[in-house]
Amino acid sequence: MIEDLKNQARKRATLESPGQTLFIKGKCTMKTHSQKSWLRQSRWWLAGTVAAALLGSTNVRACEACNLVMVNKLLNGSKPSLHASEMSFLINQAEGTGAARLRTSLAALSSTPVSYPGLDLNSPSPFQAAIGGAPRPIQLAQASAPAAQRPAAAAAKHEFLDIIDRDRKLGIPETSYVLPGTKPDKKFTLVMAEGEIALGNGVIYHGFTVNGTIPGPTLIMDEGDVVELTVVNNGEVPHGVSLHAAYTQTSKYFGKIFAGETRTHTFRVTYPGVYMYHCAPGGHAIPMHTLLGQYGMMVVKPKKQKFKMDEVMGRGPDLELYMVQHELYASGKEAVEGKPAYVMFNGSLFRYVASPIKVRPGDFVRINFLNVGPNILSTFHLVGIIWDFAYWQGLPNPENTLVGGQSVLAGPTDSWVVDFRVPPDEGNYLIVNHAFGSTTRGTIGILAATKDAVRSPTVLADGPTYTPEDFAKLKAKAVRTISPFEPGSDELAAPVRLANGEKKMRISIIGNSYYPKVVAVPSGTTIEWTNDDVFAFFDGEFSGVHDVKKGNKGPSDFWSPMLGHGEKWSVTLTEKGEYNYFCTPHPYMEGIIRVE
Amino acid sequence: MIEDLKNQARKRATLESPGQTLFIKGKCTMKTHSQKSWLRQSRWWLAGTVAAALLGSTNVRACEACNLVMVNKLLNGSKPSLHASEMSFLINQAEGTGAARLRTSLAALSSTPVSYPGLDLNSPSPFQAAIGGAPRPIQLAQASAPAAQRPAAAAAKHEFLDIIDRDRKLGIPETSYVLPGTKPDKKFTLVMAEGEIALGNGVIYHGFTVNGTIPGPTLIMDEGDVVELTVVNNGEVPHGVSLHAAYTQTSKYFGKIFAGETRTHTFRVTYPGVYMYHCAPGGHAIPMHTLLGQYGMMVVKPKKQKFKMDEVMGRGPDLELYMVQHELYASGKEAVEGKPAYVMFNGSLFRYVASPIKVRPGDFVRINFLNVGPNILSTFHLVGIIWDFAYWQGLPNPENTLVGGQSVLAGPTDSWVVDFRVPPDEGNYLIVNHAFGSTTRGTIGILAATKDAVRSPTVLADGPTYTPEDFAKLKAKAVRTISPFEPGSDELAAPVRLANGEKKMRISIIGNSYYPKVVAVPSGTTIEWTNDDVFAFFDGEFSGVHDVKKGNKGPSDFWSPMLGHGEKWSVTLTEKGEYNYFCTPHPYMEGIIRVE
Amino acid sequence: MIEDLKNQARKRATLESPGQTLFIKGKCTMKTHSQKSWLRQSRWWLAGTVAAALLGSTNVRACEACNLVMVNKLLNGSKPSLHASEMSFLINQAEGTGAARLRTSLAALSSTPVSYPGLDLNSPSPFQAAIGGAPRPIQLAQASAPAAQRPAAAAAKHEFLDIIDRDRKLGIPETSYVLPGTKPDKKFTLVMAEGEIALGNGVIYHGFTVNGTIPGPTLIMDEGDVVELTVVNNGEVPHGVSLHAAYTQTSKYFGKIFAGETRTHTFRVTYPGVYMYHCAPGGHAIPMHTLLGQYGMMVVKPKKQKFKMDEVMGRGPDLELYMVQHELYASGKEAVEGKPAYVMFNGSLFRYVASPIKVRPGDFVRINFLNVGPNILSTFHLVGIIWDFAYWQGLPNPENTLVGGQSVLAGPTDSWVVDFRVPPDEGNYLIVNHAFGSTTRGTIGILAATKDAVRSPTVLADGPTYTPEDFAKLKAKAVRTISPFEPGSDELAAPVRLANGEKKMRISIIGNSYYPKVVAVPSGTTIEWTNDDVFAFFDGEFSGVHDVKKGNKGPSDFWSPMLGHGEKWSVTLTEKGEYNYFCTPHPYMEGIIRVE
Secondary structure (H helix, E strand, O other), X not given: OOOOHHHHHHHHHHHOOHHHOOOOOOOOOOEOOOOOOOOOEOOOOOOHHHHHHHHOOOOOOOOHHXXXXXXXXXXXXXXXXXXXXXXXXXXXXXXXXXXXXXXXXXXXXXXXXXXXOOOOOOOOOHHHHHHOOOOOOOOOHHHHHHHHHHHHHHHHHHHOHHHHHHHHOOOOOOOOOOOOOOOOOEEEEEEEEEEEEEEEOOEEEEEEEEXXXXXXXXXXXXXXXXXXXXXXXXXXXXXXXXXXXXXXXXXXXXXXXXXOOEEEEEEEOOOOEEEEEEOOOOOOHHHHXXXXXXXXXXXXXXXXXXXXHHHHHOOOOOEEEEEEEEEEOOOHHHHHHOOOOEXXXXXXXXXXXXXXXXXXXXXXXXXXXXXXXXXXXXXXEEOOOOOOEEEEOOOOOHHHEEEXXXXXXXXXXXXXXEEEEOOOOOEEEEEEEOOHHHHOOOOEEEEEEOOOOOOOOEEOOOOOOOOHHHHHHHHHHOOEEEOOOOOOXXXXXOOEEOOOOOOEEEEEEOOOOEEOOEEEEOOOEEEEEEEOOOOOOOOOOOOOOEOOEEOOOOOOOOEOOOEOOOOEEEEEEOOOEEEEEEOOOOOOOEEEEEEO | OOOOHHHHHHHHHHHOOHHHOOOOOOOOOOEOXXXXXXXXXXXXXXXXXXXXXXXXXXXXXXXHHHHHXXXXXXXXXXXXXXXXXXXXXXXXXXXXXXXXXXXXXXXXXXXXXXXXXXXXXXXXXXXXXXXXXXXXXXXXXXXXXXXXXXXXXXXXXXXXXXXXXXXXXXXXXXXXXXXXXXXXXXXXXXXXXXXXXXXXXXXXXXXXXXXXXXXXXOEEEEOOOEEEEXXXXXXXXXXXXXXXOOOXXXXXXXXXXXXXXXXXXXXXXXXXXXXXXXXXXXXXXXXXXXXXXXXXXXXXXXXXXXXXXXXXXXXXXXXXXXXXXXEEOOOHHHHHHOOXXXXXXXXXXXXXXXXXXXXXXXXXXXXXXXXEXXXXXEEEEEOOOOOOEEEEOOOXXXXXXXXXXXXEEEOOOOEEEEEEEOOOOOEEEEEEEOOHXXXXXXXXXXXXXXXXXXXXXXXXOOOOOOOHHHHHHHHHHOOEEEOOOOOOOHHHOOOEEOOOOOOEEEEEEOOOOEEOOEXXXXXXXXXXXXXXXXXXXXXXXXXOOEOXXXXXXXXXXXXXXXXXXXXXXXXXXXXXXXEEEEOOOOOOOEEXXXXX | OOOOHHHHHHHHHHHXXXXXXXXXXXXXXXXXXXXXXXOOEOOOOOOHHHHHHHHOOOOOOOOHHHHHHHHHHHHOOOXXXXXXXXXXXXXXXXXXXXXXXXXXXXXXXXXXXXXXXXXXXXXXXXXXXXXXXXXXXXXXXXXXXXHHHHHHHHHHHHHOXXXXXXXXXXXXXXXXXXXXXXXXXXXXXXXXXXXXXXXXOOEEEEEEEEOOEOOOOOEEEEOOOEEEEEEEXXXXXXXXOEEOOOXXXXXXXXXXXXOOOEEEEEEEOOOOEEEEEEOOOOOOHHHHHHHOOOXXXXXXXXXXXXXXXXXXXXXXXXXXXXXXXXXXXXXXXXHHHOOOOEEEEXXXXXXXXXXXXXXXXXXXXXXXXXXXXXXXXXXXXXXXXXXXXXXXXXXXXXXXXXXXXXXXXXXXXXXXXXXXXXXXXXXXEEEEEOOHHHHOOOOEEEEEEOOOOOOOOXXXXXXXXXXXXXXXHHHHHOOEEEOOOOOOOHHHOOOEEOOOOOOEEEEEEOOOOEEOOEEEXXXXXXXXXXXXXXXXXXXXXXXXXXXXXXXXXXXXXXXXXXXXXXXXXXXXXXXXEEEEEEOOOOOOOEEEXXXX
């Protein structure tokens, strides 16, 4: 069943450039989960879901790379997707042929904490020694793409030159594709990772970040620029990036970057506008990571066509704001259902109420507005202001230019540039999302006009940063921590109990989290999990396929098979105590059961 | 009270053309409800709600036509709408005058299964014989409209010719009205019915369909075409159709079509664009049937004005996609609240992940995009693509043409045409709704670019079809069935129980369904229903007025009066066992009570 | 600690014009709360939260003005915002220095109903006499603004004339600022208050109104008009107004108007369009009051540029409709979460189904459409109609004019003008929001076309009005009352009980209301409140900061400190009975606890 895992690793190591030798360097992210800490990374590269699926009750956990290997293995690279029930079937088949032996051989291994800092590929790992078996080639399509980038690009130089030529003659902007080796005008780096930020109002958020903030850095470039982007995965799960200003293939270059990897790709920005970028590690994980906080604004400044307001005023704006509206969630379920805990501008609740943006009467102000969402709509409005001009998606073209208006409507990833003058009167002009339910959760700011205001010409959309000391203080004073994957603050994870006469506690697995997060039941209760995640295809951080495995707390053990969409599994718990449990493909998911 | 029902039926038969003799042909849809099957149709035409309301506890159930007759009767055709409390009052008055006699006479009839395959209108029915009474004319406005179509149209030829002449001279498109007898350029047929479809990912959906699929067929026509549309109601409840491409009166021709009826109407499509059509059987049922799955896309191709991209490229697209985003619901409550179980493109979860759409680098692609909704918004986006042009509502007019943009925003029934080029690079371009909560529930697809792709020039929005054998296999393997009106899969209808100390179980009637669908209570509990449906007007499948009548299971009987918005009714159940219950005007609604 | 309150009041009295002498006239709104009545106003101006915070358990309650004084006091005017935990800290400090004395001195005062109809500022109040202390100046920025209006404007005449001159020469419309003393072309008055309205379908709504209706009056003006607006606060809590047609500072003139106050301000409407106005009493209260019903439509008719359809037809419309789509809520929680109980056009459920709007075939119809929201989107559509032209935000400019289309999409405060012809055929044309979940809750109307229709040229967006007698009848017949702040109808406030084994009842404070509104618990249960309101800044009706104080019912007493966002407080109740409780800064908030 598991015969050639090592061979696959070696093959992979050969295919990839040195910086990407996930397996050789022992970067595999089998985790030791802890209720109180974020993901911890050990360095054993051959366990994971495969072992988890075959060994029964152990503490072995899966990493993304291992999942990918196993799935490719199970499928012989022949099917693009697989329903989890079929996967369970295959695993069960495996159980019939070699699982008993595996179970015995690996019992000791799995019962002790793993720690293998280095790994010599030329000698068999303990795991492989236990397994043996003949190598069989598998196809690692997603993973091998980066390695193929250079030769593929070289090929494209010849194959697609006719398209490039055609596009140059069309009289509309070219796409963003550039030939390999094109010299960049600008360089940017995005560092993807997991982490914590302070939202203001005493709230700490535990999720995913770009360059340590939510939103990530505001990337500003000029129409026609060749941009070299470097993406570093400094986290412990796969990340990636989707770049809305790039009118070209990016998925295969930035579509999935494993922990510790770095990727670079070059493209030309040809359409001006206000764009979103966000994490995109494939499949189900694209929306999940975006929902969790990995996004930012990128703006391509027009060069060929002026904004109408610049023509009217004979100059550019006195003040230019970059405003991102975005949501954060307290559970995966609410992320999927579009019920944010908080909605804000630029990373902090009421950020510009606490620190109003200073302007002077008569100022010409431009706002680059992006609604990141990722779920709810925005009608962006300033109290006391009518736009002089609004530009759809931020392009200055006459076709996209509207006159007047009290608001601009933006769904997730929609953007506008709006231009206006501060009237000849001092006072506060409120900046709001006029969808007022979400406004009360964070989307109010103040533009404060006074005649002698010392104002900054630019306000970026980057989320706030703190020194470690200041962050520690904020955390110490925090009244609430929200964490989509874990219980979080007490009032957000109050234990759910059975109604009168009910014998079964139902838990939904949705949005890479368990819901309810904490349950309290009498001894003898049956706990039933249903996987309500829909995207049950085997790409993108083991998309939408989950299991339930007892963690490091609790008197008795349990472990479900992998569950696809709509599949259920249950266990009846009689021994009293507090159990924690997690999902082996997504070990950051955690739920708690209290048997009383 | 009920004296002239037969007379009304005869009058109706006289008014209507032979194909519409609902009453003469015995098509009345009194149902025999069964928990496990869809609506069954018997052929007795004179019972229904009238009997149900007057007879106390029986198994007689109402059909739409009977409801209409009764309501017109009660009102003498004098009021456009009536609150249910007033209706109950009228029924109670009737009880005072003739109900006792009715109750005795009809006891035997109602206690046995009814089966009257033919009916001689010249002899009294058993029901009428029992009732007697003098005929009184009533007005059946909605129902008589189709019969009046031809003479009305002939009249219009004279009455409204001045308007037709005026509109021809305005320099803008005419409306869609055509004189009777105008020869059609194209003919389409839509067959409305109830049914089941497979959504993929192991999910079966039990709802309403057009031509057996969700979405129904994509109707493509040219600007200026005279279109003859035939609508067949092959189902067992009233259906209808609303056609957004038709700029003319259609409600009175297609607004309510009884089971077994067929209607035909002709109109000219004068405005190009991408439009929605959907079921529209009047009042409350218009949104309900649309929420349940009866819709599709109709596209009017422009002839006078070219799309800008066709001018730029000097030709039409290599590939044209028709994409409908739409939602399906697991309960009527969630349909009303806008909480879909699934959101998808063209009728199947991740349809174009399982079978990616093939393109070549450099291809010029056009997408006709329609967000059917019926509730949530869409920001349609392709990863790696910026539109070259986006056309609001699918019209090629310069006024509606926008340049660039990463997304187009569409609420329910909004549409766009977007044009773009596939960049000169191979790889996958994801098609998504960028409102990412719903994306994880089904709205991801893949446009796969390879240099030698064999691609289809057209991808229609029609939902998938299956052979009966394949469908049977899918159903056998299904992990979940969702059915808005009925309990459906276990985890979607887990029995709700009382909290500690609570003596009353509250059930909401909303979206033509009971919520919670299943309750489990101790003996002696009071069950209280509240009608939360708001549209309590007597048109359109007995809009928003409901009752609660015990079905074929359970030891003791109960039956509420008709409840209007906000009205409540309760019963205390002491005998143990499982009860089912339904709504007599909407017998497909079912709830379950377990008394333990 | 509280030394100079009287001095502040005197300072305030000096700053303000006679009509605004909130303190001198004894207008302070300390309330005597009653479960069954709306807010009652007493006339003691110096107690409020200060006393409440310092005295322990009393019946003294806070008014907005007192809160403002206290907060400025605590802060010495030095900070724009303060987290409630910091406030509690300050209050606790105060407790350490003078609270014991205060507690003794004020015991008698607080234990009897207060009634001080007049107040001589030259003699110390009983409260001040008890407190003593040296005056210290504080800054009442928001409150002092109206008084500064005239001198500020005079200053602006000099300071900002260059801006006014510049704007006149730009070739685009000026802002709305006018020099003091400019003679108005039109005058309007808006009266803000709390109250009840009838929604139709047997529903009474208890909330906030403008001129006694929801929506308030439709304000119609012409491009270029100088408009004098008078706003009267005829209610018992602070109100205000935000005017989207005014491109000028209005917050400091209309931003917060205390009970009994009247304000007037003048501005010129320079951009035509369809706009929203709404209540805006500062901070958190802006969205809350808007969510509660205080809004309406204001339309600036174009003079310089004609609507395209007027050019095509050579005349104006036969019929002009003003349509507001808006939502009403049954709880503050649902208001914040965007889950309306009802959605409607112009103030009543299915208003134009009950009374269809009459037109004739061939009529040219214009609809001024505004989606007030305040939360959900609208795709406005007429069955059987394609727009001839749609004008974004209601401006006739060619840039904003679109051709054709089945729908227009509008988020909260978005607006459109749409023009169309009634086709040459009689029949009903349904007016709907095509987001169909909300459609079933009230947004359906009928445009009824008959050849001899006697039609009104104008249908305004004002909510319906009733004589007191008719309203009394509607109320007597009502099946449901919804009241966001209070329990309301039984089925909307069913008592929530503990699940099996649960010892703690959790109550959320959100949207200026308690949720669940009613709880029933066994003796000995701990009740824990968490403040989930996010806007914890001290402006705008004591934004988002709440407490929990036992009211006039219940055997034992309790009173929490002020809670900021995410802060919790709990009490364990052992004595049986029904307790009511309220929030001292927002005494209209009420919850009920039943200890059994």
